[in-house]
Amino acid sequence: MPEILRIIKRNYEILRSYGEIERDTEIFVNKEKIMEKGFNFKFFTSIDDTDEPYRYCFEKGFRVIGDYVYIKDDLTQAEITVKQESGKNQRPFPLI
Known part of the structure; x- marks a missing residue:
């Protein structure tokens, strides 16, 4: 497995260890604590386009504000959508 994919998978597992998070809810954890678990903030699968963007490892989103990491599920x-050569979108499929 390529190194980048291993890092993203580890990040995902760390975020997942905080449990399922209800819709429209976020939790926060101490930045140092999540770093001690091996979390690498430089690697993620996507980013949203909000004013205070979340970076995602699949459905697990995170953003850093000061000494805290805010986590949410989306x-x-x-899912991703793959463009075909015809310009039509294929059915989305899960990354995991």
Whole structure:
């Protein structure tokens, strides 16, 4: 497995260890604590385009504010759409 994919998978597992998060809810954890677990903030699968963007490892989103990491779930981030040569979109499929 390529190194980048290993890092993203580890990040995902760390975020997942905080449990399922209800829709429209976020939790926060101490930045140092998540770093001690091996989290690498430089690697993620996507980013949203909000004013305070979340970076995602599949459906697990995170953003850093000061000494805290805010985490939320967004299932729409766990899917991608592949453009065919014809310009039509194929059915989305999960990355995991």
